Amino acid sequence: MNKDNKKCVDVDISAHMGECENRAATPITTPIxxxxxxxxxxxxxxxxxxxxxxxxxxxxxxxxxxxxxxxxxxxxxxxxxxxxxxxxxxxxxxxxxxxxxxxxxxxxxxxxxxxxxxxxxxxxxxxxxxxxxxxxxxxxxxxxxxxxxxxxxxxFNNTRSEFDFFRARDLGHGHPEKDKLLGSDLSQFHQVSTQFYNQFxxxxxxxxxxxxxxxxxxxxxxxxxxxxxxxxxxxxxxxxxxxxxxxxxxxxxxxxxxxxxxxx
Incomplete structure (x- = not known):
């Protein structure tokens, strides 16, 4: 072998160029x-x-x-x-x-x-x-x-819905002690969002x-x-x-x- 040639197989020349055989194969299918x-x-x-x-x-x-x-x-x-x-x-x-x-x-x-x-x-x-x-x-x-x-x-359209929770708070100085501020809490934000990844x-x-x-x-x-x-x-x-x-x-x-x- 030529020492300068480090390839053991010459890929430019096929080692075999004969006819290949084939036979039927049994495919695996989903149940009926x-x-x-x-x-x-x-x-x-x-x-x-x-x-x-x-x-x-x-x-x-x-x-x-x-x-x-x-x-x-x-x-x-x-x-x-x-x-x-x-x-x-x-x-x-x-x-x-x-x-x-x-x-x-x-x-x-x-x-x-x-x-x-x-x-x-x-x-x-x-x-x-x-x-x-x-x-x-x-x-x-x-x-x-x-x-x-x-x-x-x-x-399908995406949807977004907001919701709140009830909260009772004191009115503070100048209001009767038994009176309360009834409503939702403005310091909180609650939302349910749904996204659909539709086929284009x-x-x-x-x-x-x-x-x-x-x-x-x-x-x-x-x-x-x-x-x-x-x-x-x-x-x-x-x-x-x-x-x-x-x-x-x-x-x-x-x-x-x-x-x-x-x-x-």
Whole structure:
């Protein structure tokens, strides 16, 4: 062995690369009967549509746009749930319309050709470059009661209640000895407070669809001895129709019936 090599196994070369065997294993399951499980529940799956307009400026002159890659990113998806009285299970699942607030952006990577100065009347030399820009959007949409596949569990309101104790005190000098000051003690404060740690809904992005239209607003002919139909620009106006599908979920307790597994 080379004394300079302190590793007893060369991890860059596998010691064994053969076929592995497998066999059925018997899973351990909960006993038969009704069980409560805490799982994500799909509240709604909705397709949202909106329109975007943006002005994009390029750092170099653009001969033509070669390709645009787009990705929709959601940074906020919040279902604005109203609170209900504490412990009212019927009101917690009452069907009602709720607003869904959405915020995000479209990440655009624009690949374009930038003209080089050594163009001739027959040829235009160019360099391929790219520009990445984020086009933001923000909107709110209303989900009616019928739009929910499963009603959301509304949060229980926290409660705070004060209480006092009766106290009788002497009135002091100038008052009959048998008279007393009857009331509560202002030097003491008593309260019962209850907090509920409710489950907040969250979203998953399922799919997106974008229809866009880009137009140069400052295109002019190439300078010098270049073909007459060629031009360059620095600014474009972009109009997009954005459509994406989100899945709204919430962790809830669900009653399920546990059964036996079929024979393996």
């Amino acid at each position: 009967g009704v069980r409560l499980i805490n799982v994500p529940v799909v509240l709604a799956e909705r397709t949202i549509s909106t329109n975007l307009v943006a002005n994009i400026k390029f750092p170099e002159p653009v001969l033509e746009i070669k390709d645009i890659k787009k990705q929709v990113k959601i940074v906020q998806c919040k279902l604005l749930l109203p609170g209900v009285p504490a412990g009212d299970a019927a009101a917690a699942f009452a069907a009602r319309g709720i607003s869904l607030f959405l915020k995000g952006f479209v990440r655009k990577n624009i690949q374009y050709a930038s003209p080089s100065p050594n163009s001739s009347e027959h040829c235009v030399s160019s360099e391929i470059r790219s520009l990445t820009a984020d086009v933001p959007f923000e909107c709110v949409t209303r989900l009616d009661a019928d739009d929910f596949l499963t009603p959301p569990q509304l949060p 809904p969250y979203c998953e992005l399922v799919s997106s669809n974008i229809i866009e239209w880009d137009e140069a607003i400052d295109r002019k002919p190439l300078p010098g001895n270049a073909p007459f139909e060629e031009g360059m620009f620095h600014n474009i106006v972009e109009k997009m129709f954005l459509e994406f599908t989100v899945k709204v979920l919430q962790t809830q307790q669900v009653a399920v019936t546990a059964t036996t597994l079929p024979p393996m």
